[in-house]
Amino acid sequence: MPALLDDTLNRVVRRYRLPADACKFPPTPDASPAEALAIVIERAREAVVRGEAPDAELKRRFIAALAQMIRDAMRAESGDPVFQAMAFRHRTAEVREYASLAAHAARDRRTIHAAVNAIAHPAKQQRTPPGRQRDALALLHASAASGAWSEFDATLRSLCAEHCAGEFPFERSLTQLLDSPELSRLRRLELLASDDRVRQYQSLWDRHAHRPGSAAAIALGIASKERGAQVEALATHALELLARRLNEAEGSLASYCVVNSMRVPAAMPASHERAKTEWDVVLLRRAKANGEAAAWDVCLLVEAKASVDAATTDFPRLLRGVNLLAHADENTVYSFLTQQGTVSVRGASLSALRTDDASLAKTVLYCCDAPAEASPRLLGAAARMQLLSAEASLVFANVLATEHDADSSALEPVWQQLLESPKWHALLYQYPTLRRVRELMVHAEDLQLAVIAALY
Secondary structure, eight states: OOHHHHHHHHHSOOTTOOOSSGGGSOOOTTOOHHHHHHHHHHHHHHHHHTTOOOOHHHHHHHHHHHHHHHHHHTOTTTSOHHHHHHHHHHHOHHHHHHHHHHHTHHHHHHHHHHHHHHHHOHHHHHHSOTTHHHHHHHHHHHHHHHTOHHHHHHHHHHHHHHHTTTTSTTHHHHHHHHTOHHHHHHHHHHHHTTSHHHHHHHHHHHTOTTOTTSHHHHHHHHHHHHHHHHHHHHHHHHHHHHHHHHHHHHGGGOOEEEEEEEEOOTTSSSOOTTSOOEEEEEEEEEEEEETTEEEEEEEEEEEEESSHHHHHHHHHHHHHHHHHHHTSOTTOEEEEEETTEEEEEEHHHHHTOOOSHHHHHHHEEEEEOSOOOSSOOOSOHHHHHHHHHSHHHHHHHHHHHHHSOOOGGGGHHHHHHHHHOGGGHHHHTHHHHHHHHHHHEEEHHHHHHHHHHHTO
C-alpha cells in the first residue's frame, strides 16, 4: 500500500468506533433491556471463548432482560406491532395459514396470469374472429385481471360448463386452471382475509409505519437511497483528491484513478451467491500499460451507507464480496464495468485481498454521514428480532397476552440455544461483529478532512 494512502487511512477519525470491551458500557438501573442483553451476551461469549460455562448470574440477567424486552414489546400502546403480529400468528392457526399462503401469493398470481395469457392474451383475442370464442377469451382475461379469485373460479366453471364439449381448443387448459393448486391457494387466502382474527393480525401490521410496501417504507427507502448517493459523491470527491495527490507524489512511477459502481464480472471463479458484486467507489492504481490498454490494481474499496445499521446488515455480504474477489486467478486480467467505462484489473491484486481485521483496515471503508450516537445501540435489529422470534419467546409473549403474567424461567431454552446452537453463533458474536463494522466506518466529512490533511 502506498505510504500516503496508509497515512490517510490512519488519520481518519473513527467517530463510530466501539471499545474492545463491552464493560465500557456497564449495566445501569435505567439501561434498556436490549443494552443489558448485548452486554450479557458479550460476557457469555467471552466465557465460551475461555472454555468456561457462563455462570448462573449471567443466565439470570439474560432471562430477566429478555423477559422485560418481550413485556415492553407486547404493551398495547407503546409496544412493537411487528412482534405482536408475530405472537398473534404463533397462537392462531388461521393466521398462520393466512401468513403462509400470503408469502407465496405473488408467485401463485404470476403463475395464474401466465397461464391465462397463454390462452387469452389481448393479442390472441385480436387474432380470433368475433364471436363466442373471442368473447370467452375476453371474459377469462378480464376475470383474472380483477384479482377476485372466487369470481375467477366461478368464471372458469361457467366457461367449462358452457363450452367444454370440443368447441374451443383451450378447453383442457381451462380445466387445468380450475384444478390448479395455485388457484386453490389464492381462493383460500381470499376467504381467510375476511376472518376477524386475520383482520386483527393485519391491523397490527398496519400500525407498523415501515411495513414493506407501505408509503412510509417507500419514502424511507427513497430517502435512504438519496442519502447513500450523497455519501457516495462525498467519498468519490475525497478519493479523487487523494488520487491527484498520489499522482503528484509518485509522478511517472504510478497513476491513480477513481471509479464508481464497479461490478464484479461473471468470470470470477467463485460463487456470487449472497456476495457483494458491485462496489460503490474504488481507488485504482495503474499496474502496467500495454499499448492503449491499461491494467489496474485495486487499492481501496469504499461502500456508502446511510446508517450504521445499514452497514452492519451489509457486512456479511461485504465479507463474501471480498472473498469472491480474492478467488481471482492471479495471472488473469478481469474486465469490470463501471460508470466510467470498462476497466481491466489484475487478478494478482484481487487474489491478495483478505478478510482479517488488519487487511480489511487497509483495503475497505464504510462511508456514512450519520452523526455518531451518544449511546450506541449495542444490540442490532437483526439480533433483537432473532431473540424475539425464538419459540420460547413467542410462547412467553402469548402467555402474557392471554394471562397477563408469565414465568420468565420459560425463556431458559433461548439461553441454551444461544450457547449451544450453531444457528445462534452470529448472535453470540454480535458485539465483535459490530465492532468490526464500526472500525471500518468513517464519516464522509472526516474522510475529506483526512485527505486534505495529507495534502500538506
